[in-house]
Amino acid sequence: MEIEPPLGRYRIRLGAEVAEALGTGTPVVALESTILSHGLPRPRNLEVGAEIERTVRATGAVPATVGVLGGEIVVGLDAEQLRHLALTDGVAKASVRDLPVLAAKRGDGATTVASTAAVAAAVGIPVFATGGLGGVHRDAATTFDESADLGTLARTPIAVVCAGVKSILDVPATLERLESSGVTVLGYRTDQFPGFYLSDSGYPVGWRADEVSEIAETLRATRELKLGSGAVVVANPLPVSEQLDPALHDRVLAEGLAGLEREGVTGKDVTPYLLAHFHAATEGESLTVNTRIILRNAELAGRIAVAFAGTRTALA
């Protein structure tokens, strides 16, 4: 049998505030960094990063933005580290399988939904806020292009607050994959799966939760029962009054999809391309909506984390 060294060299580093919060049972919300490095334009991305953290704090929880610096995975980036990932060129978009490579190469990376969820769960953070999940791509029946987010969510017992999946994906196929792989999906105050920029994707969810306490109890049950169900996806739609205008959305999406094909954009370049297209074609309105989404999700995630901490001692 292999003999492991007494101390591994590759570990996850906790920021000081996050370490203390986890030690004392203070609620913590994990946050991804890809939205900052790859999802929003500079320097607005850095401002949004700070707003997200303030929003989490306002609920009584501690924000823990995850990223990779010089190969080290950090949970709870400080202001200087956030600035570095937000403003430096060449930061890798790092899914779970990229983390060991970055560790070995001592590279910088921004974490995706998959890698943020995996890292958060590993250090004991049960709640995570993002904008939208990755999913099944529209041409996946022939290309097999499916986000690694799905595989990680299938095995990670964490609550992920999102506004559905990006409208550039195959939404019903993504919902089927979530079902096949045992991921719980809860609509927060809705029976419909949200459509990211839109309040309603047009597809229903199986379960609805009207109260944060119900989400917290579902998460508690997932983690205590340990029956192999994966993440609890909390689908948090924008109010209709705050969504992108549906007619504008549909036109811009169609243009963007046509642009991908015309310009031969594929793989990891698709999401940044389409987000940039939405930004340009909506004259910045998509950026405003995107920011609203992540702030609303951070706020709900904070409230879930606080409620979840409360469930812990309910019978003590």
Next chain:
Amino acid sequence: MEIEPPLGRYRIRLGAEVAEALGTGTPVVALESTILSHGLPRPRNLEVGAEIERTVRATGAVPATVGVLGGEIVVGLDAEQLRHLALTDGVAKASVRDLPVLAAKRGDGATTVASTAAVAAAVGIPVFATGGLGGVHRDAATTFDESADLGTLARTPIAVVCAGVKSILDVPATLERLESSGVTVLGYRTDQFPGFYLSDSGYPVGWRADEVSEIAETLRATRELKLGSGAVVVANPLPVSEQLDPALHDRVLAEGLAGLEREGVTGKDVTPYLLAHFHAATEGESLTVNTRIILRNAELAGRIAVAFAGTRTALA
């Protein structure tokens, strides 16, 4: 790191007889409840539930029907609890991902192949009898509709006795998924995968077992080797003399599939619709055959459980 409470609030409750059997090493067979709540018409479903349990008892094993009552997962429903799930409207069809939601909502649920297997394995029951497995749907190449049963079977080291998969599914695609995900498939006294209502689906299985002892040893090897193979699917065909008339089967299946499309039936409504159609169009003969299948599977599962208990002490 998160500090878990000394006692979780969400646990699986064992019926008294099942608890005693597991404590003393008496063979136990897990049984699903969806076939009762969603698979068979009332009140025949309640009678069949009792017949299944008697069939298991006749082999020397204890039956453990699984269900969710007021949010609590129960292994070994008593007669009153069985009656409640069989005769009450609004009982949810609960796969693994639904169990935490039902726990939080304190709802009632009938367990599927996936959730019954996961719960049984969690409490140490190594054998499970059902009618047919879920699988890949006929239109899955575009819809991605694949049963969550497959994902759970891929990671759960339990013997599942079935008569193949329902003929409404894509049988060869289902067999490929079972192969890809490392699920062992054994034909019991056959080289052909059974076709649920029919003795032979037209597709071969890779391995055949002619003796119950061989199945029990395969299951023992799966559980001791722990190499990541999943369930041991024991494919138990109806004798040719007891199958549904093949010509009738093929006609009714074609009509049913056409009806789904015509009436726009999808998702979780498909199986109940088609079973009802088979029932009506075969004038009850499909119900008789379905009942034969589950009773035969319960009987074989009981014998496997007894044999498996014997392998435990073979070297003691």
Next chain:
Amino acid sequence: MEIEPPLGRYRIRLGAEVAEALGTGTPVVALESTILSHGLPRPRNLEVGAEIERTVRATGAVPATVGVLGGEIVVGLDAEQLRHLALTDGVAKASVRDLPVLAAKRGDGATTVASTAAVAAAVGIPVFATGGLGGVHRDAATTFDESADLGTLARTPIAVVCAGVKSILDVPATLERLESSGVTVLGYRTDQFPGFYLSDSGYPVGWRADEVSEIAETLRATRELKLGSGAVVVANPLPVSEQLDPALHDRVLAEGLAGLEREGVTGKDVTPYLLAHFHAATEGESLTVNTRIILRNAELAGRIAVAFAGTRTALA
């Protein structure tokens, strides 16, 4: 709860030299046996088996060829056992799900990429050399035919040195599945995924490693971080000067695929058929190239195993 016996009856047997090497921290490289029993013609297969082991030894590592004899899984076959698997008819091609069946039936089996990786990881061998991985078949969009290698690689933290996937498969779909399931892919001194007989499949890899030490550190990080990333696939291309002539390759592949269809060859028979066709149609040149591939991969795997053993004590 089930009471397990003090000693299971089904275990993995280590050859004497492998047991000693694992006990003393000597580097070990796992090797599959399907290439010997099903991949190469007799008696050349037996010679190649011996050459592979000598190649591993020359790097300072101990070879551990895996196989199943009389139902027992052996890690580190001796010369007599190797001869038996290489020269006997009726040896099963055993993936992970077949191992429990062979154990129960006391059968003989040659291990695939999946089963060799699973067994090697179970006994603490971190590096494995093969020729090519299994993957997504060309018609998988409708047949769902995908190798069980992919599922095992997704959950097994082992380095697998290969020359890509066999050109008979759907290479881009296989790369997508590796990405979706969190398998790290590193090109060794290349930015392109190799095409087995050809140096370049035409598809890029996301990461490149120019030094063996970097591969060893990536593997170390995978195993210490434990974040759910799977195998580290080390893609090791033939030098352009040693590949099969691309024009010959393309012609023979097209002929072989046509032959499959014409003769109705499917499933587990496809790979042996196509390898035999390549052998015949290239007048033995494909066999020479195939042998070069496995020897080069064995050599690189040995160097990775030696470097990996060095990373263990780097901080001691």
